[in-house]
Amino acid sequence: MGLFKSTFSKIRQGLTATRETLLGGVVDMLRGRTLNDELIDEIEARLIRADVGLTPTRRLIDGLRADYKAGKISRGEDVLEYLKRELKALWPEEDRRLRFAPPAEGGPHTPTVILVAGVNGAGKTTSIAKLAKALRDEGNTVLLGACDTFRAGAVRQLEIWAERLGVDVVRGKQGGDPGAVAFDACDAAVARKIDVLILDTAGRLHTQDPLMRQLVKIRDVTARRIPGAPHEVILVLDATAGQNAIRQAQEFSGAIGVTGVFLTKLDGTARGGVVIGVREALGVPVKFIGVGETLDDIQPFEPDAFVEAMFATE
Amino acid sequence: MFERLSEGFSTALRRLSGKGAITEDNVREAMGDIRDALLEADVHYDVVKQFTDEAMRDAVGREVTKSLEPGQEMIGVVHDRLVAMMSPADGSEPGVPRASPSPTVVMMCGLQGSGKTTTCGKLAAYLKKRGRSVMLAAADLQRPAAVDQLRIVAEQVRDEMPGGATVRFYAEPDKVAAYGKAVGVAVDVCKRAYAEAQKQGVDVLILDTAGRLHVNDELMQELERVNTALKPHQVLLVVDAMTGQDAINSAKAFHERLAIDGVILTKFDSDTRGGAAISVKHVTGAPIRFIGVGEKLDALEEFHAPRIAGRILGMGDVVSLVEKARDQVSDEDAERMAEKMAKGQLTMDDFLGQLRSLRKMGPMKQLLGMLPGVGSAIKDVNIDDKQLDRVEGIVNSMTAQERKHANLVNNSRRRRIAHGSGVGTTEVSQLLKQFDAVSKLSKQMSGMGMMGQMKAMRNLEQAGAGAMNNTQLPDMSGLRTRGSTHTVSPKKRFKQRKKR
Ligand SMILES: Nc1nc2c(ncn2[C@@H]2O[C@H](COP(=O)(O)OP(=O)(O)OP(=O)(O)O)[C@@H](O)[C@H]2O)c(=O)[nH]1
Ligand SMILES: [Mg+2]
Numbered sequence: 001m002g003l004f005k006s007t008f009s010k011i012r013q014g015l016t017a018t019r020e021t022l023l024g025g026v027v028d029m030l031r032g033r034t035l036n037d038e039l040i041d042e043i044e045a046r047l048i049r050a051d052v053g054l055t056p057t058r059r060l061i062d063g064l065r066a067d068y069k070a071g072k073i074s075r076g077e078d079v080l081e082y083l084k085r086e087l088k089a090l091w092p093e094e095d096r097r098l099r100f101a102p103p104a105e106g107g108p109h110t111p112t113v114i115l116v117a118g119v120n121g122a123g124k125t126t127s128i129a130k131l132a133k134a135l136r137d138e139g140n141t142v143l144l145g146a147c148d149t150f151r152a153g154a155v156r157q158l159e160i161w162a163e164r165l166g167v168d169v170v171r172g173k174q175g176g177d178p179g180a181v182a183f184d185a186c187d188a189a190v191a192r193k194i195d196v197l198i199l200d201t202a203g204r205l206h207t208q209d210p211l212m213r214q215l216v217k218i219r220d221v222t223a224r225r226i227p228g229a230p231h232e233v234i235l236v237l238d239a240t241a242g243q244n245a246i247r248q249a250q251e252f253s254g255a256i257g258v259t260g261v262f263l264t265k266l267d268g269t270a271r272g273g274v275v276i277g278v279r280e281a282l283g284v285p286v287k288f289i290g291v292g293e294t295l296d297d298i299q300p301f302e303p304d305a306f307v308e309a310m311f312a313t314e
Numbered sequence: 315m316f317e318r319l320s321e322g323f324s325t326a327l328r329r330l331s332g333k334g335a336i337t338e339d340n341v342r343e344a345m346g347d348i349r350d351a352l353l354e355a356d357v358h359y360d361v362v363k364q365f366t367d368e369a370m371r372d373a374v375g376r377e378v379t380k381s382l383e384p385g386q387e388m389i390g391v392v393h394d395r396l397v398a399m400m401s402p403a404d405g406s407e408p409g410v411p412r413a414s415p416s417p418t419v420v421m422m423c424g425l426q427g428s429g430k431t432t433t434c435g436k437l438a439a440y441l442k443k444r445g446r447s448v449m450l451a452a453a454d455l456q457r458p459a460a461v462d463q464l465r466i467v468a469e470q471v472r473d474e475m476p477g478g479a480t481v482r483f484y485a486e487p488d489k490v491a492a493y494g495k496a497v498g499v500a501v502d503v504c505k506r507a508y509a510e511a512q513k514q515g516v517d518v519l520i521l522d523t524a525g526r527l528h529v530n531d532e533l534m535q536e537l538e539r540v541n542t543a544l545k546p547h548q549v550l551l552v553v554d555a556m557t558g559q560d561a562i563n564s565a566k567a568f569h570e571r572l573a574i575d576g577v578i579l580t581k582f583d584s585d586t587r588g589g590a591a592i593s594v595k596h597v598t599g600a601p602i603r604f605i606g607v608g609e610k611l612d613a614l615e616e617f618h619a620p621r622i623a624g625r626i627l628g629m630g631d632v633v634s635l636v637e638k639a640r641d642q643v644s645d646e647d648a649e650r651m652a653e654k655m656a657k658g659q660l661t662m663d664d665f666l667g668q669l670r671s672l673r674k675m676g677p678m679k680q681l682l683g684m685l686p687g688v689g690s691a692i693k694d695v696n697i698d699d700k701q702l703d704r705v706e707g708i709v710n711s712m713t714a715q716e717r718k719h720a721n722l723v724n725n726s727r728r729r730r731i732a733h734g735s736g737v738g739t740t741e742v743s744q745l746l747k748q749f750d751a752v753s754k755l756s757k758q759m760s761g762m763g764m765m766g767q768m769k770a771m772r773n774l775e776q777a778g779a780g781a782m783n784n785t786q787l788p789d790m791s792g793l794r795t796r797g798s799t800h801t802v803s804p805k806k807r808f809k810q811r812k813k814r
Contacts, residue, residue, distance in 0.1 A: 048359045051558040054350055120581060120609070121427025121554065150609075152470070153463030160458035164492075205584045238427060242356030242558025244586040265426065268527045270560035293426070293456075293493045 029311055030076035035068050043079060050310045052273035053243050056280055060086060080307060087303035090276065095285040096301055099232045099259060100196075111143075111189040112196045113222050113229035116262075117215055117252055118236035120203030123264035125154065127236055127290055128198050129161035130298035131262075136165060140195035145185030146171040147178035147218055148202035158200050164295070178202065182218045186225035199230075206251030219256045233258050235284070239265045239272030249278040258282070263301065264290035271310050338374050341388065345370055348392055355587035355626045358562040361596045369395050389627065396623035399592055402601030408576075408616045409603075410441060410518055413547050417449070417511040417519040421544070423537055423572065424552035425564055426525030429580035431460065433552050433606055434522045435467035436614035437578075440604075441518050442477035449516040451507035452485035453500040453540070454524035456493055461485050464522050467611070475611055479517070484510055497532050500524070501539045508544055521546070528567030541572050548575045550603070553594055555579045561590035562597050569598040579617070580606035591622050660753040662717035666709045669702065707735035708745055720746055 029046065033039055040061065047057040064082055067073040073082060101110040114131070118124050125148070132142045144162055146169050148154035155171050162169045170188050172181035182199055189197040201218060204211035222229040235258040237245050252258050263272045266289050275286050286301040345366050352362045373391055411418055420437070422430045431454070438448040450468045454460035468483035484507040489499050504521055511519040523540065526533035541549065551574045553561060568574060577594050582605040591602055602617045654660055709717065711734030716722050723731070723746060732739040 045359055048353060049559045051356075051560070054353055119556070119584070121429055123427060151463070152466035153459040156462045157457070157459035205581060207583065207585050238554075238556075240425065240554070240557050240560045240564070242556060242561075242586070242590065243354055244356070244556040244584060245558075247585055248556075265527075268425070268529060268560065269563040270558070274558060 030079055033076035035074055035076060035079065039076065040065060040068065046311060047273065050271035050273035051242055052310075053246070053277040056273075056276045080311065083307045083310075084304050087276070087307055090279050091285045091301070091303055096260075096287050098287060101226075101228055101231050109190065109193045110227060111186075111194045111229075112231045113186065113189070113226055114196065114198045114232045114234060115201070115219060115222065115230040115256065116199060116234045116236060117201050117256060117258075118203060119205055119238075119248055120151075122203065122236040122238045122241075123262075123290055124203065124236045125157050125161070125200055126293065127234075127262045127264055127288070127298070128158070128200050129165065130290065130295055131288070132161075132167055132196075132198055133165055133295045134298055135196050136167060141193070142167045143185065143189050143192065143194040143197045144169045145181055145197060145199040147181045147185075147199050149174055149176045149178050149181065150202040154200075154202065161295075178214060179217045179221045182221045183225060186222055186229065190226065206248045212251065212255045215252075216255050230256075232260060234260050234262050234287070236262045236264060237272070237275065237278070238270075239263055239289075240268065240270040241272075241274055243274060243277070245274040246277045246281050249282050249284060253282050253284065258284050260285055260287035262286075262288045262290065266309070267291040267297070272306075273310065338370065341370060341373050344388065351627060352589060352592075355589035356556075356558045356561075356593075357589035357626070358559050358593040358596070361562070361593055365395070365399070365592075393620075393623050393627060396592065396626060397619045400595050400602060400619035400622060403599065406601065408601075410437075410446070411547055412517075415512075417508070417516045418548070419508065419519050419521065419544050419546040420548045420550060421521045421523065421537075421540065421546040421572075422550050422552055422578075423523050423568060424525060425527065425554075426457075428525060428552045428554045429606060430454075430525060430552045431463050431467060431522055432609065432611075433578055433580060433604075433614070434464065434520050435471055435611050436606060437520060437604075438468065438471045438481055439475040439477075439611045440614055442471060442475055442479045442481055445477060445479050446517040447479040447481070447515075449482040449484055449507065449511045449514070449519045451504060451511075451519060451521050452483075453504050453507075453521050455490045455496045455500055455503070456524040460522075460524065461487050461490055471611055482511075482514060482516060494532075497536050498539070500536055501543055504540050504544055528564045534567070534571050538571055549573065550575065551577050551594070551598070551600070553577055553579055553590060555582045555588045555590060555605070556584055556586040557590040559593075562593045565594040566597040569600065574598050574600040576600050576603040578602075578604045578606065578614075583607045583613070587626050588622055589626055592626070658753055660749075662709050662712060662720055662749065663714075665749060666706065666717075669706065669709075704735065704737055704741070705745060708732075708737060708742055711735040720749060 029042065043064070044057060044061045047060060048054070052060070060083065063086070064073065064079065067082060073079065098114075099112075101112040104110050116124050116128055128144065132144060136142050142165075144158060144167060146155045146158045148158070149172055155169075155174065159169050159171070168188075170181060170185035172178070172184065178201065185197055185199060188194070199218065199222070201215060202211075204215065206212065219230060219233070233256050235249060235252050237248065241248070249258065249261070261275060261278065261284055263275055263286050266272055272289075278284060279286075289299050289301050291297045291299060348369070349362055349366050352365065353359065357365070369392055372395065373388060410420060413419070422434055422437075424430050434450055438450055441448050448471075450464055450471075452461040452464045454464070465483050465485060468481055472481035486503050486506070489496060489503055491499070500523065507521070508519060521540065521544070523537060524533070526537070528534065540546075549572050551565060551568050553565065557564075565574075565577075577591075577598065577600055579588070579591055579594075579602055582588065594600075595602060602619075604614050605617050605622075607613045607615055654664065708731060711731045712723070716727065716731075723742075728739050728742050732742050735742075
């Protein structure tokens with residue numbers, strides 16, 4: 001499915017100089033250097049400072065050292081190639097695409113349902129607005145479901161984005177049952193023959209059992225209303241998060257079966273390396289990255305750029 | 315992790331025990347474990363390096379105390395250093411100063427999504443409870459509905475939170491604009507909020523600023539301008555406790571621009587080990603004042619370094635547990651209990667009472683997660699609170715005599731109790747056995763110092779973990795925790811510990 005490609009290449013061209021720096025390009029610490037034990041130590045430190053975590057870092061560094069000892073790697077630049085290879089193997093391209101409901105062949109129209117979840121403040125609502133715009137720009141009809149009935153101002157926040165985009169929002173009562181909102185949103189999506197329904201949920205810590213159960217309920221509601229739903233379950237992770245993100249991913253996956261990660265706030269100095277641990281622990285790929293607060297600050301996740309950004313100027 | 319650390323040191327130092335001083339070779343390997351623990355806890359790489367080097371210097375040359383396990387002694391050294399690193403340099407207590415003339419201005423700042431708005435509400439509730447009037451001013455003109463969010467939060471504090479002081483809200487909704495379109499406008503809004511607060515005689519003005527990246531120069535300048543215009547008495551940096559290595563970069567940048575006075579760590583009710591606390595303190599030198607422990611407006615607690623230090627080392631959060639327990643039990647009750655425990659006179663009735671108040675404190679898994687070593691052990695265990703119903707059932711089926719003297723329970727009594735509570739006889743035996751272990755332990759533990767308690771806890775942990783596997787009685791550890799620490803208040807204990 002070529003979806004998203006054209007939109008994203010347009011976005012990429014529009015990137016400012018600073019963003020280009022952030023997304024790689026400047027790989028000063030490796031360029032023109034010869035590999036030796038000291039440089040390998042530096043690389044290890046760099047990976048840890050990028051939140052890659054001890055276990056994945058050790059695995060990557062052991063592999064690197066082995067290749068170095070075997071004479072397969074000798075230059076700083078080769079290190080990048082090595083890491084890019086490793087990460088591409090972790091996240092094959094087909095895994096990184098958005099999943100859609102299978103096209104209806106004569107049957108009733110089936111909207112694609114994307115359920116979005118994550119801890120408080122990770123960037124769910126903003127990322128949903130970005131996704132909605134990208135999908136809409138590709139010619140899809142989009143509907144949003146405001147299942148965050150808890151946080152003050154949450155529904156209004158989603159509505160403001162929706163107004164800017166010209167898409168509709170299904171909402172319920174403040175403090176009401178988010179499952180009921182999901183129910184109504186699904187039925188509205190079917191009735192209006194919507195292509196993609198995206199459900200915003202309240203931020204919740206993965207340690208809060210009742211709230212995690214509520215999420216399961218939302219998921220179950222969508223499954224009952226629309227066959228195969230949710231087709232995509234996106235966990236929004238903040239790039240500034242440390243090793244706790246692995247626990248987050250485990251708990252959210254256990255509850256609602258996460259199918260992809262949206263990694264936000266990569267426009268700062270955080271590198272989001274914890275997604276490597278997330279992938280190793282759960283097999284969940286990163287699908288999108290957030291690089292700012294406006295609607296166009298979304299990109300498909302690319303392992304190459306990710307690796308380069310890790311070695312860009314700190 | 316705590317277990318592993320402690321063992322690592324013990325192995326390294328066993329040879330020395332009682333006969334000499336710690337040498338560099340002895341500790342190097344074990345220090346590696348400390349390093350890993352700190353990195354896993356998200357303490358910044360450079361800070362960890364400096365820390366382990368210094369701790370090593372501290373440790374080398376120290377005499378190994380005869381009576382204690384050397385491993386635990388080392389952990390003690392590390393723990394104390396962590397505490398020292400996180401404690402305010404001037405020993406000051408959390409709180410908001412009283413400026414004259416009023417209002418006292420508090421400016422909240424931080425990255426996007428760190429929890430500023432909710433924290434503004436919590437701080438307002440904290441002040442209201444202490445009889446201080448507050449005005450919350452919405453200076454986030456950028457994030458959609460941020461102003462609405464603060465207004466609702468302000469209303470909630472005003473209408474629902476305890477205290478008599480007034481809570482006001484100031485905003486200029488017409489100034490709200492899309493991202494990047496209204497940079498700088500916040501400065502004037504803040505100035506007018508100040509004038510209004512002054513006019514109304516408000517005690518504390520809290521400014522809720524928009525979340526921003528420390529590398530966004532334009533937005534950082536906006537904060538600088540607010541800072542120059544209003545000269546806040548407190549600039550508080552709000553940091554997500556789950557932050558990783560980047561905490562150091564953002565905290566440093568905010569501090570360089572605004573001279574941070576204090577830090578509030580949010581989302582501490584997650585299971586993060588919270589190493590960001592150390593990184594942030596390290597680069598800013600600003601004390602951590604409060605921690606946010608929930609979404610409710612009263613979920614703000616004063617920061618205690620020893621607690622977080624323990625958590626970072628994987629030692630659990632016993633003190634929080636003790637404080638939770640304090641909410642449920644009066645001081646006299648607790649003292650009576652401590653006395654009984656010290657004399658080994660604990661009865662099944664006491665136990666039942668304790669169990670009940672323990673259960674009022676919250677779901678078992680959350681409580682157990684606060685205990686040293688238990689947290690990680692039960693991560694994937696599904697603890698069924700129904701289990702506790704059965705325990706209650708067992709005790710309820712015992713006669714008054716039996717509850718007082720558990721050793722009266724012979725085979726036929728055991729059968730009767732099992733029958734009465736609908737469980738198997740082995741379950742009854744197990745409960746009695748564990749009860750016996752705990753009451754012995756509590757007798758031993760009273761009168762021990764911190765090190766001794768740590769050791770005793772470790773023993774209990776092992777018993778506790780065993781109990782977990784056959785899903786009996788994970789809760790008895792709560793019994794011990796409370797009794798053992800109640801004779802001295804946690805605050806006093808911290809002071810004593812610091813003096814050592
Ligand atoms: N710089 C930057 N900021 C982002 C990005 N994504 C989201 N944000 C900001 O992060 C903050 C929180 O975003 P929200 O979308 O409200 O997060 P949320 O997960 O929906 O929050 P809750 O619903 O309160 O749990 C907002 O200020 C967003 O503008 C990103 O990629 N880069
Ligand atoms: Mg949201």
